Amino acid sequence: MKPENAKQYVEDRDGEVFLLDYLIVIMKRKWLIFCMAFFAAIIGGVYVYLQPNIxxxxxxxxxxxxxxxxxxxxxxxxxxxxxxxxxxxxxxxxxxxxxxxxxxxxxxxxxxxxxxxxxxxxxxxxxxxxxxxxxxxxxxxxxxxxxxxxxxxxxxxxxxxxxxxxxxxxxxxxxxxxxxxxxxxxxxxxxxKVKDELLEVEGRLKGFQEKYGLVALEEQAKATIEGAAKIKGEIVLAQTELEVFKKFGTVRNKEAVRLESKISELTNQLVQIEAGTNGGELIRRTGSEGKMEANFYIPFNELPSLGLQLARLTREAKIQEEVFKLVTSQYELAKIEEAxxxxxxxxxxSAVPPDKKSGPQRVLIALLAATAGLFIGIVAAFFREFMANLKDADPDRYKLFVRYSPVHRSKV
Structure with a gap:
């Protein structure tokens, strides 16, 4: 089909546009499109060839x-x-x-x-x-x-x-x-801090033991009970003998007086053991070196309280001791870790020098450049076809467009 016939064919269809119309324009301007794509590929290839390897x-x-x-x-x-x-x-x-x-x-x-x-x-x-x-x-x-x-x-x-x-x-x-x-x-x-707390607890435990004369609480409590029981037995025996003297013997009043004195003395000792005081002070005994030592007996009325306080202090001291051991070991480990x-x-x-380049991908870049040139060539082809149709259909508007469009200087 000649261009004149193709033009008449397009006009006869009352403005309808089909795919064939686009193909006709592309085939008519094929050399323009080819040249644009070719030169774009050449320019892209030269550019990427000049780029250093990466x-x-x-x-x-x-x-x-x-x-x-x-x-x-x-x-x-x-x-x-x-x-x-x-x-x-x-x-x-x-x-x-x-x-x-x-x-x-x-x-x-x-x-x-x-x-x-x-x-x-x-x-x-x-x-x-x-x-x-x-x-x-x-x-x-x-x-x-x-x-x-x-x-x-x-x-x-x-x-x-x-x-x-x-x-x-x-x-x-x-x-x-x-x-x-x-x-x-x-x-x-x-x-x-833990060391100070441990010393403080140990000091309180020591002071408590010294204050109440505590050496071994269980043994001391046992000795106190046994001592009180022994004295109580002697009192009962002396009282029995005294009753006998009072009923059956009057000539031996001196023995009765002695028994009464013995009963009074034993009773005082029992009171001292049970109460633990003698004139408001704890019972003391003189040691082998003449020094005052704490009495081994513990007052009955203080046994539960003293036992509870001693247990609490002992437990607190053991806890602080374990904490001290733990923190000491961790402290030594921290010093080793720091050093x-x-x-x-x-x-x-490890990174080694690569023996193969990773870029640029020259073939791909050249193909992309050719594709871009092809697209630009197609756009230019349709633009030139539009300008040619405008020149034939409306010469005045074409001349006006050319006058104000310095880009379009060439003859279509």
Whole structure:
């Protein structure tokens, strides 16, 4: 079909547009479309050919899991809960990613590898953005994170990736040292407090025992009861003899007087044993060296109270002693943890210089450029067809459009 016939065919359909109309325009301007796509592919190919090769090096590290046993684990968990509250419940991988992307780490890498000059940037902020753009940090399964770095040189890419792990280990080590120091200081203060509390309880227990003459409460209570029973028996026996003398013997009044005196003395001794006082003072006896010692007997009326107080003081002393032992052991562990030098991360795969480039993908870029040129060529073809139809249908409007459109200078 000739162009004139095609034009007449389109007009006869009263403005209806079909797919065939578009195909006719494309076939009519096929050389324009082909040239646009061809030159776009050539330009894209030349551009991507001039771009340097890009290499990607990757390092994988394992985040260590700390032990949560003992008092140190409790303290570490408390610190972890506090950090988790601040970070909004972030995982360990997210925390380490935040550390790696921090200004402290990026600035050290920029200074170490002279990235400001290498990237051709004038400002530190733009250099940081370029470095972060060339770095990809991903959290894998479990506690594994990978760090990938892109650079024009394979060795430099590997060096920067490994330097990330060095900086992560350095910061994590400083944090752990600070944490160990805080643990040790906390336990040291706690140990001093527990020690003072233990000495205070032991002092009260000693004073209580000295005040009431307590050596062995059970044995002393038993001796008190047996002593009182013996004296009570002697009193009953003396009273019986006295009654006999009073009824059947009057000539032996001296013996009756002696018995009465004995009964009075034994009664006083029994009262002293039961009450534990003699003129308001505790019963005392003279020791072998002439010193006053606490009486071995305990007053009956004070046995329950003294037993309860002694049990409480003894229990409190044992509790404080156990706490002192526990805190002392944890304090020694904290000192060891503070002093030891360990790696805070484990490197699973160190970054090595890659032997194959990761970019640019020259063929793909050239195809994309050709596709873009093809699209632009089709748009240009339809625009030229529109201008040709406008010139034939309305020459005045065409001339007006050309006058105010410097872009459309060529003859259609």
């Amino acid at each position: 290499y990607t090096a990757t390092v994988r590290v394992l985040i260590p899991v700390k032990s949560d046993s003992g008092l140190s684990g409790i303290i570490a968990n408390a610190a972890g809960d506090f950090a988790g509250a601040i970070l909004g419940g972030s995982s360990a991988a997210d925390v380490y990613k935040g550390i790696l992307e921090s200004r402290t780490v990026t600035d050290r890498l920029i200074d170490r590898f002279s990235l400001k000059e290498r990237y051709g940037e004038q400002y530190m902020e733009s250099t940081r953005q370029k470095l972060l753009k060339n770095t990809k940090i991903e959290g894998g399964e479990g506690q594994i994170i990978s760090i990938s770095v892109k650079d024009e040189e394979a060795q430099t890419a590997a060096d920067i990736a490994n330097a990330y792990t060095n900086e992560l280990d350095r910061i994590n080590r400083n944090v752990n040292i600070t944490e160990g120091h805080l643990k040790r200081v906390f336990l040291e203060k706690r140990l001093e 030891r030098d360990i790696n805070t991360i484990q490197i699973l795969d």
